[in-house]
Amino acid sequence: MDSNGTDGAKGNMESKYHYLRLANELERDIRAGRYRAGEKLPSLRSLRARTGRSLTTVYQAYTELENRGVVDVRDKSGFYARPQIDRILPLPLSGRQVIKPHRVAINALSAMIQNSMIRPQMLPFGAAVPAPGLLPLKQLAEEVRDAAAGYARGNIIGYGHPLGLAELRTEIGKRAVGFFQPESGEEIVITNGCMAAIDVCLRSVARAGDIILIESPTFLCYLQLIEDLNMRALEIPVHPESGLDMDLLEKALEEHDVRAALFNANFHNPLGCLMDDSGKRRLVEMMAARRIPIIEDDIYGDLYFGETRPLPLKAFDRDGLVLYCSSFTKSLAPDFRLGWTMPGRFREKVKRLRFNAAIAVPQLGQLALARFLAGGGYDRHLRRMRNALKKQVSDLALAVARHFPPGTRISAPRGGMCLWVELDDRLDALQLFDRALEENISILPGALCSTTDRYNHCIRLNCGYPLSDEGERGIAVVGRLIGELLGG
Secondary structure: OOOOOOHHHHHHHHHHOHHHHHHHHHHHHHHOOOOOOOOEOOOHHHHHHHHOOOHHHHHHHHHHHHHHOOEEEEOOOEEEEOOOHHHOOOOOOOOOOOOOOEEOOOHHHHHHHHHHHOOOOOEEOOOOOOOHHHOOHHHHHHHHHHHHHHHHHOOOOOOOOOOOOHHHHHHHHHHHEOOEOOOOOOOOEEEOOHHHHHHHHHHHHOOOOOEEEEEEOOOHHHHHHHHHOOOEEEEEEEEOOOEEOHHHHHHHHHHOOEEEEEEOOEOOOOOOOEOOHHHHHHHHHHHHHOOOOEEEEOOOOOOEOOOOOOOOHHHHOOOOOEEEEEEOOOOOOHHHOOEEEEOHHHHHHHHHHHHHHHOOOOHHHHHHHHHHHHOOHHHHHHHHHHHHHHHHHHHHHHHHHHHOOOOOEEOOOOEOOEEEEEOOOOOOHHHHHHHHHHOOEEOEEHHHHOOOOOOOOEEEEEOOOOOOHHHHHHHHHHHHHHHHHOOO
16 A cells, blocks of 8 residues: 555555654553553663664654654653543543434524634634644745746646646545555546535535435534535434444434435544544445445545554445545645545536536646645655644643543544534533633634534634644633633
């Protein structure tokens, strides 16, 4: 398998960089409980003696673990194991009830909240976006400058190919080798971001009035899209560790005429959980047996915190019923607005609807991105970004544990950049949002992640930014506001 973090790439990387192999071994020991939170790890010299590695390799391994947020460094003392995120606070409670399909009415509330979250000087705990410092902005700027020279030569003045720039589709196809088939890029349709891909895919497989399966809680933009298309949502509870509740899903399929599903199996937004391969296979086969298409959002797939990139649902698709969607928005360049879909048997309809809506996607960003991917810089960037996000999620979880009231529950993300926080069920998170807004702090209230009121006491926090001193104070303020709203 290829350099997306698959098993072959992991082995090649570890054999080339001995410090990575040592870092991975130490992290597995910490996660297995061999070293407790706060316990001192072996010194550089003792680990060198035990492993036979050089002091430089051992030091690099510890630095790697520090970058991942797995160990803390104490001056003149050494390296200490940090608390594992799944042991900082209890996990959120998962629902065991499927709500009947119903219309969605969330756009008005969502628009009001989203408009307020983009105010300047706001602490960015609301929208799930990466900090500029995590992105390879200098390299991208160079590629944009070089690509723009094509305008002077008249090379990229036209609309471009209806499916998208061939060079970009080829680079995306290369990264799919091992779990997809589109090595040539022929099955790939470029779109204006991931949501544009999801939009055209949903319109290709369903129509007004149809029942659409979604996870619960879910990403608010899915709900907005379902509302805009006048469809009905059927929510299936998600477990904070293992993902979609398959038994409840099977029961819902027996009771309702489901026309399509919209799932986020890899690092679910907002919980950050990961469905294992056996669950993915069962899910795809269950839906295929009923000829129900799955629209898969894999936008966080490259932002895994483990050693290997997880397989998407598309890898288990034998019938062309999984319409795979992704984007570089979270991992590379939010403003490029470049996504893509691999829509299987629905390709021709997706292509037609995409063309009718936009004709083509601007070529400048596509060419710059294709050049960046071809240069090999993306994988190096991803490894640094994954380490940073993993540490930032851990840092924010620890800050929540320090400042939020007793009884708080948090998710244990295995990738992505979202942290789900479950608070006392007496709390109205919309009131908390308003109070935090007065303090120039943005959060996302859980009411936007469901068509029901079951998450009105929850919030989603963005972990895309390093936790600065100002961010720590912001979390402390939110904790104080929670106490005040609860009458504490």
